[in-house]
Every structure is written in C-alpha cells, then in structure tokens.
Amino acid sequence: MTRLSPTARRLLLLVFAVFWVLGLATGCKRDSDLRDDEKLKVVVNKDRKLAKREVDLLSRRGALQRERQKVREKRNALVTKKASLLDDDDEGKKQLQSEESKLVQLERKLAKQEVDLNSSLQQLLSEKNKLGGGLSGTQAKLLMVQRREHSIALREKDLSRREGSVAQREKVLADRERLFAARQARLCPGRVTTVVQMPSAPGKPGKNYGRGDVEPVFRAAMQAMRSKGILAADLPPGVDRLIAVIRRSVSKKKYSRAKFAADQLLSAVRRIRINRSFIGAKIGRLSRAMKRKRLRGGKKRRANSLFQGATASYGDGRFSDANRKLNSIYALLH
The missing domain is CATH 1.10.287 (Helix Hairpins)
Known part of the structure; x- marks a missing residue:
C-alpha cells in the first residue's frame, strides 16, 4: 500500500473539512x-x-x-x-x-x-x-x-x-340569609315602636315661630343623620314621618308645627345608636328588600358582595362599617 506524503495528507484533510462545512451550511438553515x-x-x-x-x-x-x-x-x-x-x-x-x-x-x-x-x-x-x-x-x-x-x-x-x-355562591348566600333571618327572629322577636303624636298647635304659649327658627334645627337633625349614616328608612315608626311633616308645614308657613316636629326629629336622631340591634334590624329590612327587587348583572354582584361584607362586619362587631355597606346596598335598590 502506497503511503501518502505529509503534504498530501494535509491536502486531503483540507478537502474533507471544506465538504463538511458546506454540508452543515446546507443542512442547518436559519x-x-x-x-x-x-x-x-x-x-x-x-x-x-x-x-x-x-x-x-x-x-x-x-x-x-x-x-x-x-x-x-x-x-x-x-x-x-x-x-x-x-x-x-x-x-x-x-x-x-x-x-x-x-x-x-x-x-x-x-x-x-x-x-x-x-x-x-x-x-x-x-x-x-x-x-x-x-x-x-x-x-x-x-x-x-x-x-x-x-x-x-x-x-x-x-x-x-x-x-x-x-x-354555588348564590346558594351559600341564600343559606346565610336564611340562618341570619332565623337568628334575628330568635334574638330580636319584636321592634320597639315609637309613636310621635303631633298636636294641632305645638309650641310655647304666646311664641310665634318663623322660618329662621325651624331651619337651623332641621339642618342639625339632617346633619346628625348624615354623620351617623342614618337613612330615613332607619327612623322608628312615627319619627320617619317627621321629615315630610316639617317640609309640608314650612311650605304652608305653619312654622310652630314645623318647629315642634324639627325638635322631635333632632331628639330622636340623637338617641339612635349604631349598635348590634340597629344593624340587625337594618340587615333584615334590606334582605327582604333585595328579595322583592331583583337586581341584575353588575348591580346584583355588587349588592351580594356588599351584603356579605356587611354581615361579616356585623359578626365582627364593626357596626359603623356594616352600616356604610348597607347604605350602599340601599342606594343600589333605589
């Protein structure tokens, strides 16, 4: 067998290297x-x-x-x-x-x-x-x-x-409402009714009241309601009529009657406490209202979320927070 010279071997290796590179270039496309x-x-x-x-x-x-x-x-x-x-x-x-x-x-x-x-x-x-x-x-x-x-x-x-x-969430919410209503019926069987009688000619004898006597008291009552988060629907029976009585009496210039009603309203609002019994009764009212008025879509989801949050706050004793959430539900319903 003929032996290749060192120069021939180098040339042969070079040829193989060239073909190998060309093969890679054609076989591995970008x-x-x-x-x-x-x-x-x-x-x-x-x-x-x-x-x-x-x-x-x-x-x-x-x-x-x-x-x-x-x-x-x-x-x-x-x-x-x-x-x-x-x-x-x-x-x-x-x-x-x-x-x-x-x-x-x-x-x-x-x-x-x-x-x-x-x-x-x-x-x-x-x-x-x-x-x-x-x-x-x-x-x-x-x-x-x-x-x-x-x-x-x-x-x-x-x-x-x-x-x-x-x-599933709606079922859980319905079960919670049912349990809560049953508990409220057990713990709060009745609601104290406050009856406000309106005399035909209220006021101090010989005192003639004017619009300026009525408006400051009425504004103070409404401001107290806003600061506590009390809605007209939250007022006790009898007291809830006073706002309409005041406005009607002022429009008819019956300022003595309006002044007496404003005093009664302010006194009643100041006595209200945002506590467990207040929130419990309010949850019951709104729960019934939510069943009567069927909300749809985003409003329904928002109301359900607020109601869950309100009951959670109620259970934790955070009554002011629960009251704010319940007021938001009330706004969605009206």
Whole structure:
C-alpha cells in the first residue's frame, strides 16, 4: 500500500473539512432561509407548545381560584358562628379568631401564588405575540384563526366553570340569609315602636315661630343623620314621618308645627345608636328588600358582595362599617 506524503495528507484533510462545512451550511438553515411553508410549520409547532403551557397555567390558576373560594366560604361560615355567640363568650370568640387568622394567612399565600401565575401567563402571551413576525399575511391569518379557535374553547370551558361557581355562591348566600333571618327572629322577636303624636298647635304659649327658627334645627337633625349614616328608612315608626311633616308645614308657613316636629326629629336622631340591634334590624329590612327587587348583572354582584361584607362586619362587631355597606346596598335598590 502506497503511503501518502505529509503534504498530501494535509491536502486531503483540507478537502474533507471544506465538504463538511458546506454540508452543515446546507443542512442547518436559519429561520430566515426557510420556505414559507417551512416557516409556518416551525411557528405552528412553537405555538402549540406555548398553548400547552398556557392550558397548564390556566388550569393551575383555576385550581388556585377555587381553593381561594373555599377559604372565603370557610371565613363566611366563621362569621355566622361569631354572630351566634353570646356577647360574654370570650373563649368561643378567641377560638374563632384563631381559626380566621389561619384562613387569612392561607388566602394571602394563595393570592401570591395566583399573582405569580398571572405574571407567567403575561410572559407567555408576550412570547406568542412575537411568533408570527416573519410570516406572510396569509400565513399570519391562518395562525390567528388557530389561536382564536383555541382561545374560544378555553373561554367556553372557563365560563362553564364560573357559572357553576356563581350558582354555588348564590346558594351559600341564600343559606346565610336564611340562618341570619332565623337568628334575628330568635334574638330580636319584636321592634320597639315609637309613636310621635303631633298636636294641632305645638309650641310655647304666646311664641310665634318663623322660618329662621325651624331651619337651623332641621339642618342639625339632617346633619346628625348624615354623620351617623342614618337613612330615613332607619327612623322608628312615627319619627320617619317627621321629615315630610316639617317640609309640608314650612311650605304652608305653619312654622310652630314645623318647629315642634324639627325638635322631635333632632331628639330622636340623637338617641339612635349604631349598635348590634340597629344593624340587625337594618340587615333584615334590606334582605327582604333585595328579595322583592331583583337586581341584575353588575348591580346584583355588587349588592351580594356588599351584603356579605356587611354581615361579616356585623359578626365582627364593626357596626359603623356594616352600616356604610348597607347604605350602599340601599342606594343600589333605589
């Protein structure tokens, strides 16, 4: 066998190296060197992988949201338990407070995980938006159609889950209202009725009142109602008529009668306390009003959320906060 000289061997190795480089150049195309159909295939494959990741992230987020809903329901159940405790049951209150604290910490943890998942979803969507940059108009449209169909399927699935969740929340709310109404009927069997009698000629003998005597007292009464969050519907029977009596008497220039009614109104408003019995009676009235007047859509969701918050504040003894939420429900109903 003939031995090659060192020079011949170097030339042969050089030839092999050239062919190897040329083979790599032709076999490993860059994305910009691909044909249009090849580009579409590459993009579609990448898009499918991103879609699988998206489904996984959405599934995990849905599971987290359902878990958070369960935690909220447990907290609502604790509120109902709190409302059933006696005022001097310190041990029971302490135990429920400990349970609620644990649930609050768990809900915060779940909320943080959901925020992280939303961030991952946002990053994934950004990657998807960059995919079709090198496609022609027709191919980009085909890709958009595929994405739209996939997105619609995901929305339909998510909508079905949400409808089931809303139905469950409405059932829980109805059960809570029923339990609360039963408790109110047991603890507050009756409502004290305040009867205000209006004499035909009130006022001090020989005293002639004018508009200037009525208006300051009436303004003070209305300001006291606003500062306490007392609505006309919250006034005791008899007292609730006084506002109309004052206005009608002033319009007819019967200032003595108007002055007497204004004094009665101011005195009654100052005696009202925003306490457990006041809020309990108000929740009962608004619960009945919400059943009579069916709200729809966003108003219904807002009213339900406010009602849940009001009952939670009531159970915690935060009566002023509960009163503000109930007043917001009243505004939605009227």
